[in-house]
Amino acid sequence: MENVSYFKGFPDRFSGITVSSSEEYLTITNFEDTLQASLQRWNELKMRAIWFNVDLNHSEWVPILAKNGFTYHRAQSDEVTMVRWLPKDEPNNIPRYAHNMVGVGAFVVNEEGELLVVQERFYKHPHWKLPGGYVEPDEDIQDAAIREVKEETGVDTDFQSVISFRHVHGANFGCSDFYFIVHLRPKSKEITMCKNELSACQWMKIQDYIDSPFVHQTNRFFANAYLEGNKRGVHIKATDIYQDYLKKYQKVYSVHFDSDDKSDSGVNGKL
Amino acid sequence: MENVSYFKGFPDRFSGITVSSSEEYLTITNFEDTLQASLQRWNELKMRAIWFNVDLNHSEWVPILAKNGFTYHRAQSDEVTMVRWLPKDEPNNIPRYAHNMVGVGAFVVNEEGELLVVQERFYKHPHWKLPGGYVEPDEDIQDAAIREVKEETGVDTDFQSVISFRHVHGANFGCSDFYFIVHLRPKSKEITMCKNELSACQWMKIQDYIDSPFVHQTNRFFANAYLEGNKRGVHIKATDIYQDYLKKYQKVYSVHFDSDDKSDSGVNGKL
Numbered sequence: 001m002e003n004v005s006y007f008k009g010f011p012d013r014f015s016g017i018t019v020s021s022s023e024e025y026l027t028i029t030n031f032e033d034t035l036q037a038s039l040q041r042w043n044e045l046k047m048r049a050i051w052f053n054v055d056l057n058h059s060e061w062v063p064i065l066a067k068n069g070f071t072y073h074r075a076q077s078d079e080v081t082m083v084r085w086l087p088k089d090e091p092n093n094i095p096r097y098a099h100n101m102v103g104v105g106a107f108v109v110n111e112e113g114e115l116l117v118v119q120e121r122f123y124k125h126p127h128w129k130l131p132g133g134y135v136e137p138d139e140d141i142q143d144a145a146i147r148e149v150k151e152e153t154g155v156d157t158d159f160q161s162v163i164s165f166r167h168v169h170g171a172n173f174g175c176s177d178f179y180f181i182v183h184l185r186p187k188s189k190e191i192t193m194c195k196n197e198l199s200a201c202q203w204m205k206i207q208d209y210i211d212s213p214f215v216h217q218t219n220r221f222f223a224n225a226y227l228e229g230n231k232r233g234v235h236i237k238a239t240d241i242y243q244d245y246l247k248k249y250q251k252v253y254s255v256h257f258d259s260d261d262k263s264d265s266g267v268n269g270k271l
Numbered sequence: 272m273e274n275v276s277y278f279k280g281f282p283d284r285f286s287g288i289t290v291s292s293s294e295e296y297l298t299i300t301n302f303e304d305t306l307q308a309s310l311q312r313w314n315e316l317k318m319r320a321i322w323f324n325v326d327l328n329h330s331e332w333v334p335i336l337a338k339n340g341f342t343y344h345r346a347q348s349d350e351v352t353m354v355r356w357l358p359k360d361e362p363n364n365i366p367r368y369a370h371n372m373v374g375v376g377a378f379v380v381n382e383e384g385e386l387l388v389v390q391e392r393f394y395k396h397p398h399w400k401l402p403g404g405y406v407e408p409d410e411d412i413q414d415a416a417i418r419e420v421k422e423e424t425g426v427d428t429d430f431q432s433v434i435s436f437r438h439v440h441g442a443n444f445g446c447s448d449f450y451f452i453v454h455l456r457p458k459s460k461e462i463t464m465c466k467n468e469l470s471a472c473q474w475m476k477i478q479d480y481i482d483s484p485f486v487h488q489t490n491r492f493f494a495n496a497y498l499e500g501n502k503r504g505v506h507i508k509a510t511d512i513y514q515d516y517l518k519k520y521q522k523v524y525s526v527h528f529d530s531d532d533k534s535d536s537g538v539n540g541k542l
Binding site for chain 1: 327328330331333334337342343344345346347348349350351352366367368369370371372373405406407408409410411412434435436437438439440441443444446447449487488489492493496499500503505506507510512513514515516521522523524525526528
Protein backbone atom coordinates (compact mmCIF):
# COMPACT_ATOMS: atom_id res chain seq x y z
CA MET A 1 0.00 0.00 0.00
CA GLU A 2 1.32 3.44 -0.86
CA ASN A 3 0.66 6.54 1.21
CA VAL A 4 -0.74 4.44 4.04
CA SER A 5 -2.85 6.41 6.50
CA TYR A 6 -3.97 5.37 9.98
CA PHE A 7 -6.85 6.27 12.26
CA LYS A 8 -5.95 8.52 15.18
CA GLY A 9 -8.63 7.39 17.64
CA PHE A 10 -8.64 7.93 21.41
CA PRO A 11 -6.99 5.44 23.77
CA ASP A 12 -8.85 4.28 26.91
CA ARG A 13 -7.57 2.92 30.24
CA PHE A 14 -8.32 -0.68 29.18
CA SER A 15 -5.76 -0.59 26.28
CA GLY A 16 -8.59 0.08 23.85
CA ILE A 17 -9.03 2.60 21.05
CA THR A 18 -12.17 4.52 20.03
CA VAL A 19 -12.48 5.97 16.52
CA SER A 20 -15.38 8.37 15.89
CA SER A 21 -16.50 8.93 12.31
CA SER A 22 -17.59 12.45 13.26
CA GLU A 23 -13.91 13.25 14.00
CA GLU A 24 -12.13 11.42 11.18
CA TYR A 25 -14.59 10.92 8.30
CA LEU A 26 -13.37 13.88 6.28
CA THR A 27 -9.67 12.95 6.57
CA ILE A 28 -10.05 9.37 5.27
CA THR A 29 -9.75 8.79 1.52
CA ASN A 30 -9.84 4.97 1.47
CA PHE A 31 -11.65 3.61 4.50
CA GLU A 32 -10.89 -0.09 4.05
CA ASP A 33 -7.14 0.41 3.40
CA THR A 34 -6.88 2.70 6.42
CA LEU A 35 -8.83 0.21 8.55
CA GLN A 36 -6.64 -2.75 7.60
CA ALA A 37 -3.39 -0.83 8.12
CA SER A 38 -4.66 0.45 11.49
CA LEU A 39 -5.76 -3.02 12.62
CA GLN A 40 -2.30 -4.36 11.82
CA ARG A 41 -0.66 -1.58 13.85
CA TRP A 42 -3.13 -1.98 16.77
CA ASN A 43 -2.36 -5.70 16.81
CA GLU A 44 1.37 -4.98 17.00
CA LEU A 45 0.72 -2.53 19.86
CA LYS A 46 -1.28 -5.27 21.70
CA MET A 47 -4.40 -3.11 21.85
CA ARG A 48 -7.55 -4.89 23.12
CA ALA A 49 -11.05 -3.56 22.20
CA ILE A 50 -11.26 -1.43 19.03
CA TRP A 51 -14.41 0.74 18.98
CA PHE A 52 -15.93 2.62 16.05
CA ASN A 53 -18.69 5.19 16.64
CA VAL A 54 -20.27 5.58 13.22
CA ASP A 55 -22.55 8.55 12.58
CA LEU A 56 -25.77 7.81 10.65
CA ASN A 57 -24.46 10.01 7.82
CA HIS A 58 -21.27 7.93 7.55
CA SER A 59 -22.97 4.55 7.61
CA GLU A 60 -21.20 3.30 4.48
CA TRP A 61 -18.43 2.42 7.00
CA VAL A 62 -20.74 -0.15 8.64
CA PRO A 63 -20.66 -2.96 6.03
CA ILE A 64 -16.87 -2.57 5.68
CA LEU A 65 -16.40 -2.84 9.45
CA ALA A 66 -18.66 -5.92 9.45
CA LYS A 67 -16.52 -7.49 6.69
CA ASN A 68 -13.41 -6.85 8.81
CA GLY A 69 -14.53 -8.70 11.93
CA PHE A 70 -16.44 -5.97 13.80
CA THR A 71 -19.79 -6.67 15.46
CA TYR A 72 -22.47 -4.31 16.81
CA HIS A 73 -22.35 -3.20 20.43
CA ARG A 74 -25.04 -0.54 20.74
CA ALA A 75 -26.93 2.16 18.85
CA GLN A 76 -28.51 5.53 19.45
CA SER A 77 -30.79 7.23 16.98
CA ASP A 78 -27.98 8.83 14.95
CA GLU A 79 -24.99 6.61 15.75
CA VAL A 80 -24.08 2.94 15.85
CA THR A 81 -21.11 1.60 17.81
CA MET A 82 -19.21 -1.42 16.50
CA VAL A 83 -16.40 -3.25 18.25
CA ARG A 84 -13.70 -5.83 17.58
CA TRP A 85 -11.78 -7.62 20.33
CA LEU A 86 -8.20 -8.10 19.17
CA PRO A 87 -6.44 -10.35 21.76
CA LYS A 88 -6.43 -13.98 20.69
CA ASP A 89 -5.12 -15.25 24.05
CA GLU A 90 -7.68 -13.49 26.29
CA PRO A 91 -11.46 -13.93 26.38
CA ASN A 92 -13.57 -10.93 25.30
CA ASN A 93 -14.55 -9.17 28.54
CA ILE A 94 -16.51 -6.24 27.04
CA PRO A 95 -19.72 -5.71 29.04
CA ARG A 96 -22.91 -6.17 27.08
CA TYR A 97 -24.96 -2.99 26.55
CA ALA A 98 -28.08 -2.23 28.63
CA HIS A 99 -30.95 -4.73 28.22
CA ASN A 100 -33.40 -3.68 30.95
CA MET A 101 -36.14 -1.14 30.24
CA VAL A 102 -37.03 0.97 33.31
CA GLY A 103 -40.52 2.30 33.90
CA VAL A 104 -42.39 3.91 36.77
CA GLY A 105 -45.94 3.77 38.07
CA ALA A 106 -47.11 6.71 40.19
CA PHE A 107 -49.14 6.00 43.34
CA VAL A 108 -50.64 9.45 43.97
CA VAL A 109 -52.80 9.62 47.12
CA ASN A 110 -54.63 12.80 48.19
CA GLU A 111 -55.60 13.88 51.72
CA GLU A 112 -58.98 12.14 51.40
CA GLY A 113 -57.20 8.79 50.87
CA GLU A 114 -58.09 8.73 47.17
CA LEU A 115 -55.77 7.30 44.52
CA LEU A 116 -55.23 8.89 41.08
CA VAL A 117 -56.14 6.19 38.52
CA VAL A 118 -56.30 6.14 34.72
CA GLN A 119 -57.60 4.07 31.82
CA GLU A 120 -55.47 3.84 28.68
CA ARG A 121 -57.06 4.87 25.41
CA PHE A 122 -55.66 1.94 23.43
CA TYR A 123 -56.37 -0.75 26.03
CA LYS A 124 -59.02 -3.22 24.89
CA HIS A 125 -60.65 -4.09 28.24
CA PRO A 126 -61.67 -1.71 31.04
CA HIS A 127 -58.69 -1.56 33.37
CA TRP A 128 -57.79 0.97 36.08
CA LYS A 129 -54.07 1.46 36.12
CA LEU A 130 -51.54 3.89 37.59
CA PRO A 131 -50.22 6.84 35.58
CA GLY A 132 -46.62 6.29 34.50
CA GLY A 133 -44.20 5.47 31.72
CA TYR A 134 -40.55 4.91 30.90
CA VAL A 135 -37.74 6.87 32.57
CA GLU A 136 -35.80 9.18 30.26
CA PRO A 137 -31.99 9.10 29.97
CA ASP A 138 -30.32 10.50 33.12
CA GLU A 139 -33.67 10.79 34.91
CA ASP A 140 -34.25 9.68 38.53
CA ILE A 141 -37.24 7.39 39.04
CA GLN A 142 -39.09 9.90 41.23
CA ASP A 143 -38.61 12.66 38.62
CA ALA A 144 -39.95 10.33 35.92
CA ALA A 145 -43.05 9.60 38.04
CA ILE A 146 -43.67 13.31 38.75
CA ARG A 147 -43.25 14.14 35.03
CA GLU A 148 -45.57 11.36 33.83
CA VAL A 149 -48.31 12.33 36.31
CA LYS A 150 -48.09 15.94 35.14
CA GLU A 151 -48.18 14.94 31.44
CA GLU A 152 -51.05 12.45 31.76
CA THR A 153 -53.24 14.07 34.42
CA GLY A 154 -52.07 17.67 34.92
CA VAL A 155 -51.59 17.06 38.66
CA ASP A 156 -48.46 18.47 40.39
CA THR A 157 -46.83 16.16 42.93
CA ASP A 158 -43.98 15.70 45.44
CA PHE A 159 -41.94 12.52 45.94
CA GLN A 160 -42.59 10.50 49.11
CA SER A 161 -41.19 6.96 48.82
CA VAL A 162 -40.80 3.86 46.67
CA ILE A 163 -43.50 1.30 47.47
CA SER A 164 -42.32 -1.68 45.46
CA PHE A 165 -40.66 -2.73 42.22
CA ARG A 166 -41.32 -5.49 39.71
CA HIS A 167 -38.79 -7.23 37.46
CA VAL A 168 -40.06 -9.26 34.48
CA HIS A 169 -38.40 -10.76 31.41
CA GLY A 170 -39.40 -10.97 27.74
CA ALA A 171 -40.81 -7.42 27.61
CA ASN A 172 -40.56 -4.75 24.87
CA PHE A 173 -37.71 -5.18 22.35
CA GLY A 174 -36.76 -8.51 23.97
CA CYS A 175 -35.60 -6.63 27.08
CA SER A 176 -36.32 -7.32 30.72
CA ASP A 177 -38.31 -4.63 32.49
CA PHE A 178 -38.12 -2.91 35.87
CA TYR A 179 -41.27 -1.13 37.05
CA PHE A 180 -40.90 1.04 40.17
CA ILE A 181 -44.00 2.11 42.10
CA VAL A 182 -43.44 5.59 43.47
CA HIS A 183 -45.64 7.16 46.16
CA LEU A 184 -46.30 10.84 45.37
CA ARG A 185 -48.25 13.50 47.27
CA PRO A 186 -50.45 15.76 45.11
CA LYS A 187 -49.93 19.52 45.38
CA SER A 188 -53.00 20.18 43.19
CA LYS A 189 -56.28 18.32 42.80
CA GLU A 190 -57.79 19.32 39.46
CA ILE A 191 -57.35 16.75 36.68
CA THR A 192 -56.51 17.79 33.09
CA MET A 193 -56.53 14.47 31.26
CA CYS A 194 -54.19 13.82 28.30
CA LYS A 195 -56.68 12.72 25.65
CA ASN A 196 -53.98 11.27 23.37
CA GLU A 197 -53.08 8.61 25.92
CA LEU A 198 -56.08 8.20 28.24
CA SER A 199 -59.81 7.51 28.00
CA ALA A 200 -60.52 8.09 31.73
CA CYS A 201 -58.85 9.56 34.79
CA GLN A 202 -60.23 10.04 38.32
CA TRP A 203 -59.64 9.97 42.07
CA MET A 204 -60.77 6.64 43.60
CA LYS A 205 -60.90 5.49 47.25
CA ILE A 206 -57.95 3.09 47.75
CA GLN A 207 -60.23 0.37 49.14
CA ASP A 208 -62.51 0.70 46.06
CA TYR A 209 -59.40 0.30 43.90
CA ILE A 210 -58.36 -2.85 45.79
CA ASP A 211 -61.90 -4.25 45.47
CA SER A 212 -62.36 -3.35 41.77
CA PRO A 213 -62.58 -6.24 39.28
CA PHE A 214 -60.84 -3.98 36.74
CA VAL A 215 -57.50 -3.89 38.60
CA HIS A 216 -54.65 -6.32 37.89
CA GLN A 217 -53.33 -8.45 40.75
CA THR A 218 -49.95 -6.71 40.78
CA ASN A 219 -51.55 -3.26 41.22
CA ARG A 220 -53.74 -4.68 44.01
CA PHE A 221 -50.54 -5.95 45.67
CA PHE A 222 -48.96 -2.47 45.37
CA ALA A 223 -52.02 -0.87 47.00
CA ASN A 224 -51.90 -3.32 49.90
CA ALA A 225 -48.14 -2.78 50.28
CA TYR A 226 -48.80 0.99 50.42
CA LEU A 227 -51.41 0.59 53.18
CA GLU A 228 -49.17 -1.78 55.14
CA GLY A 229 -46.15 0.53 54.92
CA ASN A 230 -48.26 3.48 56.10
CA LYS A 231 -49.72 1.50 59.01
CA ARG A 232 -46.26 0.39 60.19
CA GLY A 233 -44.48 3.66 59.41
CA VAL A 234 -41.92 1.88 57.20
CA HIS A 235 -41.02 3.15 53.71
CA ILE A 236 -38.34 2.80 51.05
CA LYS A 237 -36.79 6.27 50.95
CA ALA A 238 -34.03 7.91 48.91
CA THR A 239 -30.80 9.09 50.54
CA ASP A 240 -28.11 11.20 48.87
CA ILE A 241 -24.69 9.86 49.86
CA TYR A 242 -21.55 11.87 49.15
CA GLN A 243 -18.79 9.82 47.55
CA ASP A 244 -15.39 11.34 48.39
CA TYR A 245 -13.56 9.60 45.56
CA LEU A 246 -16.13 10.68 42.91
CA LYS A 247 -16.71 14.13 44.46
CA LYS A 248 -20.45 13.76 43.95
CA TYR A 249 -23.69 12.52 45.51
CA GLN A 250 -25.20 9.12 44.74
CA LYS A 251 -28.89 8.34 45.21
CA VAL A 252 -29.49 5.23 47.31
CA TYR A 253 -32.87 3.70 48.21
CA SER A 254 -33.37 1.72 51.42
CA VAL A 255 -35.85 0.93 54.18
CA HIS A 256 -36.57 3.92 56.41
CA PHE A 257 -38.38 3.95 59.76
CA ASP A 258 -40.67 6.92 60.46
CA SER A 259 -39.92 6.56 64.17
CA ASP A 260 -36.27 7.54 63.45
CA ASP A 261 -37.24 10.91 61.99
CA LYS A 262 -37.09 12.57 65.41
CA SER A 263 -33.76 10.96 66.30
CA ASP A 264 -30.47 11.43 64.46
CA SER A 265 -29.71 7.88 63.38
CA GLY A 266 -27.18 8.53 60.62
CA VAL A 267 -28.37 5.63 58.49
CA ASN A 268 -31.31 7.52 57.02
CA GLY A 269 -30.00 11.06 57.16
CA LYS A 270 -27.98 12.77 54.46
CA LEU A 271 -24.46 11.41 55.06
CA MET B 272 -39.95 0.94 -12.20
CA GLU B 273 -40.44 -2.38 -13.98
CA ASN B 274 -40.95 -5.68 -12.18
CA VAL B 275 -41.44 -3.87 -8.88
CA SER B 276 -41.06 -6.09 -5.84
CA TYR B 277 -42.13 -5.34 -2.26
CA PHE B 278 -41.00 -6.46 1.17
CA LYS B 279 -43.34 -8.89 2.91
CA GLY B 280 -42.56 -7.99 6.53
CA PHE B 281 -44.66 -8.80 9.59
CA PRO B 282 -47.40 -6.44 10.78
CA ASP B 283 -47.67 -5.54 14.48
CA ARG B 284 -50.63 -4.40 16.58
CA PHE B 285 -49.51 -0.75 16.37
CA SER B 286 -49.98 -0.58 12.55
CA GLY B 287 -46.25 -1.13 12.12
CA ILE B 288 -44.25 -3.47 9.89
CA THR B 289 -41.05 -5.37 10.70
CA VAL B 290 -38.78 -6.58 7.88
CA SER B 291 -35.98 -9.00 8.84
CA SER B 292 -33.02 -9.33 6.48
CA SER B 293 -32.58 -12.92 7.65
CA GLU B 294 -36.02 -13.70 6.12
CA GLU B 295 -35.93 -11.65 2.92
CA TYR B 296 -32.29 -10.97 1.97
CA LEU B 297 -32.08 -13.77 -0.58
CA THR B 298 -35.32 -12.77 -2.37
CA ILE B 299 -34.35 -9.12 -2.97
CA THR B 300 -32.49 -8.25 -6.19
CA ASN B 301 -32.46 -4.45 -5.91
CA PHE B 302 -32.71 -3.35 -2.30
CA GLU B 303 -33.18 0.39 -2.85
CA ASP B 304 -35.89 0.00 -5.54
CA THR B 305 -37.75 -2.50 -3.35
CA LEU B 306 -37.41 -0.21 -0.32
CA GLN B 307 -38.75 2.86 -2.13
CA ALA B 308 -41.68 0.98 -3.68
CA SER B 309 -42.51 -0.55 -0.29
CA LEU B 310 -42.33 2.81 1.51
CA GLN B 311 -44.77 4.26 -1.00
CA ARG B 312 -47.20 1.39 -0.48
CA TRP B 313 -46.82 1.53 3.35
CA ASN B 314 -47.57 5.26 3.23
CA GLU B 315 -50.73 4.58 1.22
CA LEU B 316 -51.76 1.92 3.76
CA LYS B 317 -51.23 4.47 6.58
CA MET B 318 -48.65 2.25 8.33
CA ARG B 319 -46.81 3.90 11.26
CA ALA B 320 -43.39 2.56 12.39
CA ILE B 321 -41.37 0.64 9.77
CA TRP B 322 -38.69 -1.57 11.36
CA PHE B 323 -35.73 -3.27 9.68
CA ASN B 324 -33.75 -5.93 11.55
CA VAL B 325 -30.49 -6.12 9.60
CA ASP B 326 -28.18 -9.10 10.16
CA LEU B 327 -24.45 -8.28 10.45
CA ASN B 328 -23.89 -10.25 7.21
CA HIS B 329 -26.42 -8.09 5.34
CA SER B 330 -25.11 -4.76 6.59
CA GLU B 331 -24.85 -3.24 3.11
CA TRP B 332 -28.56 -2.49 3.67
CA VAL B 333 -27.64 -0.09 6.49
CA PRO B 334 -26.30 2.91 4.50
CA ILE B 335 -29.22 2.60 2.05
CA LEU B 336 -31.74 2.62 4.90
CA ALA B 337 -29.94 5.65 6.40
CA LYS B 338 -30.17 7.45 3.03
CA ASN B 339 -33.93 6.73 2.97
CA GLY B 340 -34.80 8.34 6.30
CA PHE B 341 -34.22 5.45 8.72
CA THR B 342 -32.41 5.96 12.04
CA TYR B 343 -30.93 3.44 14.47
CA HIS B 344 -33.06 2.08 17.30
CA ARG B 345 -30.95 -0.65 18.90
CA ALA B 346 -28.26 -3.25 18.23
CA GLN B 347 -27.24 -6.69 19.37
CA SER B 348 -23.90 -8.26 18.52
CA ASP B 349 -25.06 -9.66 15.15
CA GLU B 350 -28.02 -7.44 14.28
CA VAL B 351 -28.91 -3.75 14.09
CA THR B 352 -32.51 -2.50 14.13
CA MET B 353 -33.38 0.65 12.19
CA VAL B 354 -36.73 2.41 12.17
CA ARG B 355 -38.63 5.09 10.27
CA TRP B 356 -41.80 6.74 11.57
CA LEU B 357 -44.13 7.37 8.61
CA PRO B 358 -47.08 9.48 9.90
CA LYS B 359 -46.55 13.17 9.26
CA ASP B 360 -49.57 14.21 11.37
CA GLU B 361 -48.70 12.24 14.53
CA PRO B 362 -45.63 12.59 16.77
CA ASN B 363 -43.21 9.64 16.87
CA ASN B 364 -44.19 7.64 19.96
CA ILE B 365 -41.67 4.79 19.63
CA PRO B 366 -40.13 4.06 23.04
CA ARG B 367 -36.41 4.58 23.26
CA TYR B 368 -34.35 1.42 23.78
CA ALA B 369 -32.94 0.46 27.21
CA HIS B 370 -30.39 2.93 28.66
CA ASN B 371 -29.90 1.66 32.22
CA MET B 372 -27.20 -0.89 33.04
CA VAL B 373 -28.19 -3.19 35.95
CA GLY B 374 -25.64 -4.65 38.34
CA VAL B 375 -25.71 -6.45 41.67
CA GLY B 376 -23.55 -6.45 44.77
CA ALA B 377 -23.75 -9.52 46.99
CA PHE B 378 -23.89 -9.03 50.77
CA VAL B 379 -22.96 -12.56 51.94
CA VAL B 380 -23.00 -12.96 55.75
CA ASN B 381 -22.04 -16.23 57.48
CA GLU B 382 -23.25 -17.53 60.84
CA GLU B 383 -20.33 -15.84 62.61
CA GLY B 384 -21.54 -12.44 61.37
CA GLU B 385 -18.70 -12.17 58.86
CA LEU B 386 -19.10 -10.54 55.44
CA LEU B 387 -17.55 -11.91 52.23
CA VAL B 388 -15.40 -9.07 50.82
CA VAL B 389 -13.09 -8.81 47.81
CA GLN B 390 -10.42 -6.58 46.29
CA GLU B 391 -10.38 -6.11 42.52
CA ARG B 392 -7.17 -6.97 40.69
CA PHE B 393 -7.28 -3.90 38.44
CA TYR B 394 -8.23 -1.40 41.14
CA LYS B 395 -5.43 1.09 41.85
CA HIS B 396 -6.03 1.72 45.57
CA PRO B 397 -6.73 -0.83 48.32
CA HIS B 398 -10.52 -1.07 48.53
CA TRP B 399 -12.75 -3.74 50.08
CA LYS B 400 -15.82 -4.17 47.94
CA LEU B 401 -18.68 -6.63 47.57
CA PRO B 402 -18.56 -9.44 45.00
CA GLY B 403 -20.90 -8.75 42.09
CA GLY B 404 -21.30 -7.73 38.47
CA TYR B 405 -23.85 -7.05 35.74
CA VAL B 406 -27.06 -9.06 35.39
CA GLU B 407 -27.30 -11.19 32.25
CA PRO B 408 -30.26 -10.99 29.86
CA ASP B 409 -33.40 -12.56 31.39
CA GLU B 410 -31.67 -13.01 34.76
CA ASP B 411 -33.29 -12.14 38.12
CA ILE B 412 -31.16 -9.94 40.38
CA GLN B 413 -30.85 -12.61 43.08
CA ASP B 414 -29.71 -15.20 40.51
CA ALA B 415 -27.11 -12.73 39.20
CA ALA B 416 -25.80 -12.19 42.74
CA ILE B 417 -25.62 -15.95 43.44
CA ARG B 418 -23.83 -16.55 40.11
CA GLU B 419 -21.28 -13.75 40.62
CA VAL B 420 -20.44 -14.90 44.17
CA LYS B 421 -19.88 -18.43 42.88
CA GLU B 422 -17.71 -17.22 39.95
CA GLU B 423 -15.59 -14.81 42.00
CA THR B 424 -15.28 -16.63 45.33
CA GLY B 425 -16.45 -20.23 44.86
CA VAL B 426 -19.01 -19.85 47.69
CA ASP B 427 -22.54 -21.30 47.23
CA THR B 428 -25.36 -19.11 48.51
CA ASP B 429 -29.16 -18.74 48.96
CA PHE B 430 -31.18 -15.56 48.40
CA GLN B 431 -32.48 -13.77 51.50
CA SER B 432 -33.54 -10.18 50.66
CA VAL B 433 -32.69 -6.95 48.85
CA ILE B 434 -30.97 -4.49 51.21
CA SER B 435 -30.86 -1.38 49.06
CA PHE B 436 -30.37 -0.09 45.53
CA ARG B 437 -28.43 2.78 44.02
CA HIS B 438 -29.26 4.71 40.84
CA VAL B 439 -26.56 6.88 39.23
CA HIS B 440 -26.21 8.59 35.86
CA GLY B 441 -23.30 9.01 33.46
CA ALA B 442 -21.99 5.46 33.94
CA ASN B 443 -20.59 2.96 31.38
CA PHE B 444 -21.49 3.62 27.70
CA GLY B 445 -23.26 6.84 28.72
CA CYS B 446 -25.96 4.80 30.48
CA SER B 447 -27.45 5.24 33.91
CA ASP B 448 -26.78 2.41 36.34
CA PHE B 449 -28.83 0.50 38.90
CA TYR B 450 -26.88 -1.41 41.55
CA PHE B 451 -28.93 -3.75 43.76
CA ILE B 452 -27.47 -4.99 47.06
CA VAL B 453 -28.65 -8.54 47.65
CA HIS B 454 -28.35 -10.31 51.01
CA LEU B 455 -27.30 -13.94 50.51
CA ARG B 456 -26.76 -16.74 53.05
CA PRO B 457 -23.67 -18.90 52.38
CA LYS B 458 -24.18 -22.67 52.06
CA SER B 459 -20.41 -23.25 52.00
CA LYS B 460 -17.52 -21.43 53.66
CA GLU B 461 -14.34 -22.28 51.73
CA ILE B 462 -13.16 -19.53 49.36
CA THR B 463 -11.77 -20.32 45.90
CA MET B 464 -10.78 -16.90 44.59
CA CYS B 465 -11.02 -16.02 40.88
CA LYS B 466 -7.47 -14.81 40.18
CA ASN B 467 -8.43 -13.17 36.87
CA GLU B 468 -10.66 -10.67 38.62
CA LEU B 469 -9.53 -10.45 42.25
CA SER B 470 -6.36 -9.81 44.23
CA ALA B 471 -7.89 -10.63 47.65
CA CYS B 472 -10.99 -12.25 49.12
CA GLN B 473 -11.85 -12.98 52.76
CA TRP B 474 -14.49 -13.13 55.48
CA MET B 475 -14.50 -9.93 57.58
CA LYS B 476 -16.50 -8.98 60.71
CA ILE B 477 -19.24 -6.58 59.61
CA GLN B 478 -18.22 -3.97 62.19
CA ASP B 479 -14.60 -4.16 60.96
CA TYR B 480 -15.92 -3.58 57.44
CA ILE B 481 -17.90 -0.53 58.58
CA ASP B 482 -14.85 0.83 60.43
CA SER B 483 -12.34 0.14 57.61
CA PRO B 484 -10.80 3.17 55.86
CA PHE B 485 -10.73 1.10 52.65
CA VAL B 486 -14.53 0.96 52.26
CA HIS B 487 -16.52 3.49 50.20
CA GLN B 488 -19.28 5.47 51.92
CA THR B 489 -22.03 3.78 49.90
CA ASN B 490 -20.89 0.30 50.97
CA ARG B 491 -20.72 1.49 54.59
CA PHE B 492 -24.33 2.72 54.20
CA PHE B 493 -25.38 -0.70 52.84
CA ALA B 494 -23.76 -2.46 55.83
CA ASN B 495 -25.58 -0.17 58.28
CA ALA B 496 -28.86 -0.69 56.40
CA TYR B 497 -28.33 -4.47 56.67
CA LEU B 498 -27.76 -4.27 60.45
CA GLU B 499 -30.78 -1.97 60.91
CA GLY B 500 -33.10 -4.22 58.87
CA ASN B 501 -31.98 -7.25 60.86
CA LYS B 502 -32.47 -5.50 64.20
CA ARG B 503 -36.01 -4.38 63.25
CA GLY B 504 -36.98 -7.58 61.40
CA VAL B 505 -37.85 -5.62 58.25
CA HIS B 506 -36.55 -6.65 54.81
CA ILE B 507 -37.24 -6.10 51.10
CA LYS B 508 -38.39 -9.53 49.94
CA ALA B 509 -39.45 -11.01 46.60
CA THR B 510 -43.03 -12.20 46.02
CA ASP B 511 -44.24 -14.15 42.99
CA ILE B 512 -47.64 -12.82 41.92
CA TYR B 513 -49.77 -14.72 39.42
CA GLN B 514 -51.17 -12.51 36.66
CA ASP B 515 -54.39 -14.04 35.32
CA TYR B 516 -54.31 -12.11 32.07
CA LEU B 517 -50.70 -13.07 31.31
CA LYS B 518 -50.99 -16.61 32.70
CA LYS B 519 -47.66 -16.26 34.43
CA TYR B 520 -45.91 -15.18 37.63
CA GLN B 521 -44.30 -11.78 38.06
CA LYS B 522 -41.55 -11.11 40.59
CA VAL B 523 -42.32 -8.15 42.85
CA TYR B 524 -40.08 -6.74 45.61
CA SER B 525 -41.54 -4.96 48.64
CA VAL B 526 -41.09 -4.38 52.36
CA HIS B 527 -41.73 -7.51 54.41
CA PHE B 528 -42.15 -7.75 58.19
CA ASP B 529 -40.63 -10.81 59.88
CA SER B 530 -43.38 -10.63 62.54
CA ASP B 531 -45.95 -11.49 59.81
CA ASP B 532 -44.28 -14.79 58.97
CA LYS B 533 -46.35 -16.61 61.60
CA SER B 534 -49.60 -14.93 60.51
CA ASP B 535 -51.31 -15.21 57.11
CA SER B 536 -51.32 -11.59 55.97
CA GLY B 537 -51.78 -12.04 52.23
CA VAL B 538 -49.63 -9.06 51.35
CA ASN B 539 -46.36 -10.90 51.73
CA GLY B 540 -47.46 -14.43 50.93
CA LYS B 541 -47.52 -15.98 47.46
CA LEU B 542 -50.78 -14.67 45.99
